[in-house]
Amino acid sequence: MAAGLQRCEGCGLVSRPPAHAPEPRCPRCDTALEFRKPDSLQRTVAYLVAAAICYVPANLLPVLTTRTAAGESSDTILEGVVLLWSPTGWPLSLIVLFASIMIPSAKIVALGYLVLSVRRGWAQSPAQRTRLYRMVGFIGRWSMVDVFVDTFTAALVQLQPLMSVEPAVGLVFFAAVVVLTMLAVESFDPRLIWDAAGANEVRHA
Numbered sequence: 240m241a242a243g244l245q246r247c248e249g250c251g252l253v254s255r256p257p258a259h260a261p262e263p264r265c266p267r268c269d270t271a272l273e274f275r276k277p278d279s280l281q282r283t284v285a286y287l288v289a290a291a292i293c294y295v296p297a298n299l300l301p302v303l304t305t306r307t308a309a310g311e312s313s314d315t316i317l318e319g320v321v322l323l324w325s326p327t328g329w330p331l332s333l334i335v336l337f338a339s340i341m342i343p344s345a346k347i348v349a350l351g352y353l354v355l356s357v358r359r360g361w362a363q364s365p366a367q368r369t370r371l372y373r374m375v376g377f378i379g380r381w382s383m384v385d386v387f388v389d390t391f392t393a394a395l396v397q398l399q400p401l402m403s404v405e406p407a408v409g410l411v412f413f414a415a416v417v418v419l420t421m422l423a424v425e426s427f428d429p430r431l432i433w434d435a436a437g438a439n440e441v442r443h444a
């Protein structure tokens with residue numbers, strides 16, 4: 240920032256916009272240049288709160304309805320985890336538990352912690368917090384694992400005769416949690432982590 244160089248989000252060109260330009264734009268592709276993602280914290284918090292709210296019905300409402308000769312049952316994620324638990328099914332049961340319950344809640348908690356640390360202006364361990372942010376982003380890319388798990392579970396159940404599986408309303412909230420946490424990760428600007436740490440230090444390259 241001290242050097243005044245900015246990297247274009249559109250084309251990747253690094254340029255030096257004229258000093259005190261009110262709205263610097265990329266000289267190559269005319270994208271607006273920003274040192275920071277605009278309203279990063281506010282947007283991250285909004286997505287996080289929405290994700291945390293959707294997390295409750297995602298876990299309390301049934302996500303799958305299965306029909307058998309014996310009748311119909313609608314199961315929540317946790318009931319699915321219990322149902323799948325068997326001598327042969329326990330690995331799948333653990334995958335569903337991690338992908339559907341533990342990873343989304345860990346993402347919400349980790350991002351909440353990062354937002355709090357920036358709000359409070361903590362100067363300690365910015366490198367670790369940047370790593371945590373990168374990890375949350377990396378895990379986010381694997382959130383879609385759930386889609387495979389759910390498809391796999393459905394396929395597994397349908398191998399048995401006289402059964403059908405249908406998505407139930409909880410799945411909509413669950414998808415919302417996945418999308419909202421991804422948007423929260425996307426909105427958070429990791430450069431904010433370093434603001435407090437670098438407040439009283441200017442580096443000259």
Ligand SMILES: [Zn+2]
Nearest residue numbers: 247250265268
């Ligand atoms: Zn550009």
